[in-house]
Amino acid sequence: MRDGYGREIRYMRISITDRCNLRCRYCMPEGIKLSPMEEILTFEEIAAVCEAAAALGITRFKITGGEPLVRLGCPQLVGMLKGISGVEQVTLTTNGVLLGDYLDELLRNGLDAVNVSLDTLDAERFRQITGFDELGRVRESILSAVGRGVRVKINSVLQDGINAHEWETLAGLAKENPLDVRFIEMMPIGYGKKEKTIEGNKILSLLKEKYPGIQKDHRVHGNGPAEYYRIPGFAGGIGFIRAVHGQFCENCNRIRLTAKGELKPCLCYEDCVDVRSILRRPEVMTGEDRRKEAVSEDIRAAICRAVHSKPRKHCFDVREQITEGRQMVQIGG
Ligand code: SAM
Ligand code: SF4
Numbered sequence: 227m228r229d230g231y232g233r234e235i236r237y238m239r240i241s242i243t244d245r246c247n248l249r250c251r252y253c254m255p256e257g258i259k260l261s262p263m264e265e266i267l268t269f270e271e272i273a274a275v276c277e278a279a280a281a282l283g284i285t286r287f288k289i290t291g292g293e294p295l296v297r298l299g300c301p302q303l304v305g306m307l308k309g310i311s312g313v314e315q316v317t318l319t320t321n322g323v324l325l326g327d328y329l330d331e332l333l334r335n336g337l338d339a340v341n342v343s344l345d346t347l348d349a350e351r352f353r354q355i356t357g358f359d360e361l362g363r364v365r366e367s368i369l370s371a372v373g374r375g376v377r378v379k380i381n382s383v384l385q386d387g388i389n390a391h392e393w394e395t396l397a398g399l400a401k402e403n404p405l406d407v408r409f410i411e412m413m414p415i416g417y418g419k420k421e422k423t424i425e426g427n428k429i430l431s432l433l434k435e436k437y438p439g440i441q442k443d444h445r446v447h448g449n450g451p452a453e454y455y456r457i458p459g460f461a462g463g464i465g466f467i468r469a470v471h472g473q474f475c476e477n478c479n480r481i482r483l484t485a486k487g488e489l490k491p492c493l494c495y496e497d498c499v500d501v502r503s504i505l506r507r508p509e510v511m512t513g514e515d516r517r518k519e520a521v522s523e524d525i526r527a528a529i530c531r532a533v534h535s536k537p538r539k540h541c542f543d544v545r546e547q548i549t550e551g552r553q554m555v556q557i558g559g
Pocket of ligand 1: 321
């Protein structure tokens with residue numbers, strides 16, 4: 227379906243939890259209040275939203291969080307979404323800590339690809355950024371996914387004075403392995419507001435100096451706004467998600483569903499369309515098909531409202547205009 231600016235919206239990011247087994251300093255430092263479990267959508271409710279979305283042409287879903295793999299049954303949810311008529315793709319964004327444990331089950335349920343967030347290859351720095359000593363498990367799960375032929379993308383957020391100098395070693399993961407390494411600009415959302423954004427172009431210039439043969443890759447690698455490059459001799463690609471400095475809004479193709487059942491038209495603004503109240507109307511609990519169909523219609527109408535209220539562009543460059551006050555862990559990235 228198209229939004230008010232003629233953009234085709236066919237991708238939904240679905241957060242299934244606001245819990246996480248890491249505490250990345252720019253996303254979920256200690257002390258964030260968690261939502262009571264009864265406020266979080268059940269898998270059946272999520273599937274109902276996805277069914278309505280698929281009927282409207284939104285056919286690609288990314289499961290995110292918090293950390294999606296801390297929620298029991300995440301692989302089964304993948305299977306539920308893959309079973310919906312019209313669904314083209316279900317992928318997952320994870321910190322990788324539990325990926326090795328669930329990989330078989332995720333693949334059996336039809337997972338199409340995985341993004342793993344990894345900001346450093348140094349064990350001590352990993353602990354500094356995430357609060358935990360889990361680099362080993364994350365690396366193993368990445369290698370195991372690559373070894374199983376899964377499409378893997380590594381997402382790295384570079385932070386000034388912390389891991390910015392690791393652009394080269396992180397990019398090096400794509401030399402040895404057939405995976406994409408993507409550098410994401412730190413966005414001024416939640417604790418990210420306190421951080422300085424390192425421009426993607428700066429990293430690109432450094433890569434160009436180091437690898438003069440680097441070439442733009444015009445093929446589409448995924449659902450998102452990343453721009454890709456190929457380096458001769460590298461097994462995988464290098465991507466840039468210039469969320470702040472690149473104006474990619476004219477090609478925006480997505481909406482978000484938060485764990486609490488809010489449809490979010492744009493990352494920058496707090497405005498949401500609530501679907502949980504529709505999903506939890508008393509008649510949903512009854513067996514009456516006619517009433518259930520009315521609920522499905524209302525969910526479709528809510529998705530249309532969210533899509534049509536997408537703004538033309540984000541406002542990361544004018545910080546006073548950012549109205550989103552939640553943390554990224556509560557939104558899903
Ligand atoms: N736990 C999963 C993970 O880490 O991939 C999924 C949720 S996490 C919120 C999704 C992505 O958002 C991660 O790659 C994380 O690095 C990124 N992220 C969090 N806060 C951010 C910020 N302020 N700017 C840019 N990316 C951010
Ligand atoms: Fe957890 Fe992912 Fe946020 Fe890190 S980035 S705290 S892993 S949700």
